[in-house]
Amino acid sequence: MLSLTACSQVRVLSSVAQLVEKLRTVLGDRFQDCSMRNERRAYIRIRKDGIRDCVRVLFDQFEARLSTISAVDRNFKFDVLYHFTLDQEGLVANICLSTPKQAASIDTVTDILPAANWIEREIRELFGIEFIGHPSPEKLLTSDDWPENEHPLRRTG
Amino acid sequence: MSEAIVPIGPYHPALKEPEFFKIFVDGEKVVNVAIRLGYTHRGIEYLAERKTFNEIPFLVERICGICSNVHPMCFCQAVEETWGLQVPDRAKYIRTIVGELERIHSHLLWAGVAAHIIGYDTLFMHFWRHREPVCELFETLTGNRQNYAMNCIGGVRKDIDLTKHEALILRTLTQIRPSLVRLERAVTEDPAIRARVEDIGVLSKDQARKLCVVGPVARASGLAMDVRKDEPYAAYKEVGVDTKVLTEGDVLSRMLVRLLEALESIEIVKRALDAIPQGPIRFEPREIVPGDGIGKVEAPRGEDIHYVRSNGTDIPERVKIRAPSYMNVPSIIPQIIGSSLADASLIIAAVDPCFCCTERIAVLDIKTNRESSLNFELLAQRWKKRPTHS
Numbered sequence: 001m002l003s004l005t006a007c008s009q010v011r012v013l014s015s016v017a018q019l020v021e022k023l024r025t026v027l028g029d030r031f032q033d034c035s036m037r038n039e040r041r042a043y044i045r046i047r048k049d050g051i052r053d054c055v056r057v058l059f060d061q062f063e064a065r066l067s068t069i070s071a072v073d074r075n076f077k078f079d080v081l082y083h084f085t086l087d088q089e090g091l092v093a094n095i096c097l098s099t100p101k102q103a104a105s106i107d108t109v110t111d112i113l114p115a116a117n118w119i120e121r122e123i124r125e126l127f128g129i130e131f132i133g134h135p136s137p138e139k140l141l142t143s144d145d146w147p148e149n150e151h152p153l154r155r156t157g
Numbered sequence: 158m159s160e161a162i163v164p165i166g167p168y169h170p171a172l173k174e175p176e177f178f179k180i181f182v183d184g185e186k187v188v189n190v191a192i193r194l195g196y197t198h199r200g201i202e203y204l205a206e207r208k209t210f211n212e213i214p215f216l217v218e219r220i221c222g223i224c225s226n227v228h229p230m231c232f233c234q235a236v237e238e239t240w241g242l243q244v245p246d247r248a249k250y251i252r253t254i255v256g257e258l259e260r261i262h263s264h265l266l267w268a269g270v271a272a273h274i275i276g277y278d279t280l281f282m283h284f285w286r287h288r289e290p291v292c293e294l295f296e297t298l299t300g301n302r303q304n305y306a307m308n309c310i311g312g313v314r315k316d317i318d319l320t321k322h323e324a325l326i327l328r329t330l331t332q333i334r335p336s337l338v339r340l341e342r343a344v345t346e347d348p349a350i351r352a353r354v355e356d357i358g359v360l361s362k363d364q365a366r367k368l369c370v371v372g373p374v375a376r377a378s379g380l381a382m383d384v385r386k387d388e389p390y391a392a393y394k395e396v397g398v399d400t401k402v403l404t405e406g407d408v409l410s411r412m413l414v415r416l417l418e419a420l421e422s423i424e425i426v427k428r429a430l431d432a433i434p435q436g437p438i439r440f441e442p443r444e445i446v447p448g449d450g451i452g453k454v455e456a457p458r459g460e461d462i463h464y465v466r467s468n469g470t471d472i473p474e475r476v477k478i479r480a481p482s483y484m485n486v487p488s489i490i491p492q493i494i495g496s497s498l499a500d501a502s503l504i505i506a507a508v509d510p511c512f513c514c515t516e517r518i519a520v521l522d523i524k525t526n527r528e529s530s531l532n533f534e535l536l537a538q539r540w541k542k543r544p545t546h547s
Contacts, residue, residue, distance in 0.1 A: 038238075041450075063366075065371075068483075068484075072466055072474065073475075113367065115367065117487065
């Protein structure tokens with residue numbers, strides 16, 4: 001894993017530095033850490049209660065585009081990665097957070113960023129993570145007779 | 158006031174893919190739309206967590222029959238990033254050439270479908286006539302018209318023998334280029350076509366940004382985003398891309414963006430053929446490194462993104478796939494509200510949804526609460542019979 005200073009692309013680096021600085025200010029101790037995998041991939045770890053403020057900063061101030069959200073089942077917890085793309089810089093800022101598997105829940109960001117609507121519905125359906133405050137938490141992919149508490153990508157046992 | 162619902166979908170068994178649009182109408186005017194998907198949810202992500210890394214390119218190649226090069230390329234890039242694997246230069250150029258040829262055939266396919274929907278079948282046949290040589294070219298180069306199976310982790314599976322095939326590629330491209338220019342002119346200058354596509358299904362720049370749309374839909378609404386340019390993969394840094402951006406955001410703009418892109422793809426393939434180096438086509442992976450990585454590819458429909466997490470075994474812990482239409486289909490909602498029912502099929506088709514079908518349509522008249530089902534053909538006829546005063 002590269003440190004921030006080891007990256008070559010100055011422009012990308014300065015926008016990552018700005019982004020980290022801004023998120024640190026807005027999130028306070030909800031911001032955890034940031035690392036660069038290479039000059040195009042930043043991984044920013046936050047506490048899950050910081051996601052709404054984080055999305056506001058990215059969307060309003062950095063014109064980031066939400067590419068998608070990936071949930072990963074890690075047995076006792078879920079890792080959730082919000083892949084934001086900064087098109088001008090060619091950078092993907094991955095906002096990573098975790099939620100315990102029991103009563104897994106994250107605040108919705110659909111009201112801030114409508115693009116998250118289907119993505120959150122899909123994750124709710126496939127993993128069983130609740131998105132608190134989602135305007136229409138209905139089924140997206142599974143058939144009407146699919147049981148409500150069966151989540152195809154959630155590992156059991 | 159009572160409300161009518163027009164169900165469009167969910168499937169046509171032979172031709173296109175399923176999706177269901179419930180369109181609420183007041184007379185001829187669309188007042189709302191509800192989209193239901195999942196009719197062909199095949200659990201690809203679930204399957205990918207049960208197959209080895211080498212098997213997955215074959216699996217994800219089958220996500221889509223039109224842009225079948227995109228998903229394996231995207232997956233391989235994600236794995237290469239995860240494992241820190243280099244790809245030989247020649248393989249990068251081959252990926253670029255196959256990717257751009259695919260864009261040409263995909264955009265021509267879409268343009269043909271759009272021409273058919275607006276009731277201009279002559280144009281439909283012209284578009285598809287010029288798509289055919291590209292598919293034949295694929296058959297010569299890769300062995301298949303679709304599902305080329307060219308990508309593997311660390312490079313490509315098969316070399317393109319340019320001493321044998323370069324002349325054929327150039328001949329095919331030279332042959333279709335003037336026709337595409339002519340067809341592009343037909344679209345912009347023919348008043349009958351313009352009447353059907355201009356100012357129809359407008360998506361503003363602000364809406365496009367909020368819905369995070371990608372590809373030609375974003376570029377037709379003034380968002381200058383193109384993965385090939387913003388985050389150059391394969392050989393795009395070397396061959397360069399001239400991104401086409403229009404600002405009107407209507408169906409006409411989306412049509413033009415795609416046609417201009419097809420023309421640009423011809424130039425990209427020519428530049429790639431000029432610059433392609435000799436050398437190996439694949440570096441074998443030495444070890445499976447735990448970690449995660451992201452692959453991004455500009456598919457004909459927009460940004461495709463794969464997220465892969467490896468735990469050091471030969472089976473990935475997670476493969477997340479997000480195809481471009483997933484972001485583009487919700488943008489149909491703001492486009493369609495307020496439009497005429499007759500334009501609904503065209504607006505839906507204009508985002509080039511890769512499900513690819515909206516064959517059956519249900520119309521619910523909000524005045525009588527009567528629901529009826531019709532197919533695309535009947536809907537098209539309805540447009541011809543629409544009252545002129547509306």
